[in-house]
Amino acid sequence: MHKPAPNNSLKTACSTCNLRELCLPVNLSNIEMTRLDDLITRKGVYRHGSILYRSGDKFQALYAIRTGFFKTQILNEDGREQVTGFQMAGEIIGMDGINSDAHTCDAVALEDSEVCEIPFNRLEDLSRDLPPLQRHLHRILSREIVRDQNIMLLLGSMRAEERLAAFLLNLSQRFAVRGYSPTSFQLRMTRQEIGSYLGLKLETVSRALSHLQEGKLINVRNRSLEILCLSGLQASMGKRAR
């Protein structure tokens, strides 16, 4: 495991960030936007494998991903591990920590990544002054709830291949929103990490990928993935309830 590069505390400007529409799509005046800029600092680069925060760390800030890719995972007492999400540029992580003032999961960089730090106390202060910002914060929190509940649906009621199809379609859609190809991208995580996220063993993930490939729905070679038939993938979900 690497250490993050030293914190240079570079000032960040949301106002000029090209992820603005994704990350904080709030209608603010110039002067209001400046106040937001003042809040947020760019933290140094997190190298592949390094840890943004750990379970148990004091909660102080949310983090907006500028570039790169993270996973979040929880570990219970007996060492069992569950990947709870994969996060990409423009997404905000750390909300698990608000409740108890301590993080309840680990956030690990899956490639070299940059994040913006948003001190939460100051975000609360500012959001009392700026109702659109307040509303946006609430939406982000709620979105996370909805997202998690959809994963519960996936884990509770889909079979292996459906879970994988849902996972790939979700990635596809998120790449598309960011202006990348929805049909051709690199997987940033191992089969084991995909398996943990989907409640499957890595062998099952591998077999399901192979099977989707046999069916001409995808092409997969190591980490590079090509979706050959989006609608076919969609159809391969929802075949039959478990």
Add this chain to the structure above:
Amino acid sequence: MHKPAPNNSLKTACSTCNLRELCLPVNLSNIEMTRLDDLITRKGVYRHGSILYRSGDKFQALYAIRTGFFKTQILNEDGREQVTGFQMAGEIIGMDGINSDAHTCDAVALEDSEVCEIPFNRLEDLSRDLPPLQRHLHRILSREIVRDQNIMLLLGSMRAEERLAAFLLNLSQRFAVRGYSPTSFQLRMTRQEIGSYLGLKLETVSRALSHLQEGKLINVRNRSLEILCLSGLQASMGKRAR
């Protein structure tokens, strides 16, 4: 399915509610508490089986459960259903709707229940004035995220009997907090609903209950459940990872 009783719009007083410490444990002055009271109205009784809100309904309010028991569930396109939670008195539901201004799950009363309606716009307004209330709202939202992620862990990595043990211990603890017996209580939901929540079939739930009973950890007869050995139940989780 019954209709809810007509909305009498009774005024509620959080200030005198005996669930206050559970529901809104916020340190407010008397005058501030009055402003909170003004916000909240008691809705009529929801009979067993009736629906508090449905997926797709416009989101307007959060609901605090005064008495009774609810389940929340999502249904995907192909009719698959997943119970996402069971909620009891003092708990707040409806947060799924904030993100998109529409609810994304159904909330169904599992017994005759009363709720307090908290109009969300007005809650936002008031929480801009009252920082402790704002902080509490954020904690509630975050707590829901943490809760959901722990269910992901359960669904993704535990075997049937462990899931059931975790479920029973969770209920036990929540009853304890409310001053009820942690070792003897009624299940308010069917085996099928438990199964949906835990990602299991009802037969598996039934068998796992029988098996825990054979092991002298619980006594179960229909909906009445007695925990004979809390520590044994705890131990029966975390035996072996899947």
Add this chain to the structure above:
DNA sequence: TGTTAATTTTGACATAGATCAAGCCTTAAG
């Protein structure tokens, strides 16, 4: 109160996915 419908339990059997194992491939390090 009697009748029907829903819920629960239990058994027999089927199967999706886990486990174990081997070999290959890719990437990182020396």
Add this chain to the structure above:
DNA sequence: CTTAAGGCTTGATCTATGTCAAAATTAACA
């Protein structure tokens, strides 16, 4: 460039849980 370590695939087998079915119990309702 070589070697080692981690990651991936595929096959053979095992097992937890699903599926199907029947009977028993309980709850709902006329």
